[in-house]
Amino acid sequence: RMENGETLPQIVSRSKHIILKHWSKWNEQQKTRAAILFDKFPKLLEGYSLSMKLTDIFNKKSGLDEARLNLARWYNEVEKFDYMEFNKVLDTFSNHSTTIINYFEERLTNASAESFNAKIKAFRSQLRGVADLKFFMFRLARLYA
Structure with a gap:
């Protein structure tokens, strides 16, 4: 058992959602669990x-040149890390x-x-295929216009 009373498999399985959250949003139990996890791995x-640094770059309200510089530094760190997924x-x-850098100009995405x-x-899956395209477009326009 580890310091927090959990076994290593328990820590690993309970830490899946922790590594998807920013460290600033962890509670005390998650901080303890993450410290053990990162100590072992x-x-x-x-x-x-590295992933949190990238998140911070995108969350920081910076200008185009500063963002480009921060991203270049991040690229260098990832290259040094040398891990296939990264x-x-x-x-x-x-x-x-170019499209990533454009985000920093207006802070607009294609999320909508x-x-x-x-x-x-x-909507298409509910209809189980589209036989009449004109009617499909009509219904789509009525529902989402």
Whole structure:
């Protein structure tokens, strides 16, 4: 048993949601559990720190140049970390760097378009296929206009 009375498998299974939250939102029990987890798995701490740094970059109200500089520093840290999953993230960022940087200009995302697409897909699945496209568009316009 660990310091908090839990076994390591219990800590691992109960920590899944902890590593998805920002450390500032952890309660005392979660902080204790995370300290034990990160002590046993230091690579996990490094990966968690990198992901939270990225979250902080996007949450900070910074200008375009400052954001670009912070992202470049983050890229360098990820390259030093040299973990395959994070390298996939780097590839995604390098492929979409202009649109990612554009976020810092107006702080706008395509979340509303994605939400609307999800609503359309749910509506389509309720109809079990679309036979009459004109009627489908009419119903869609009536429901979501």
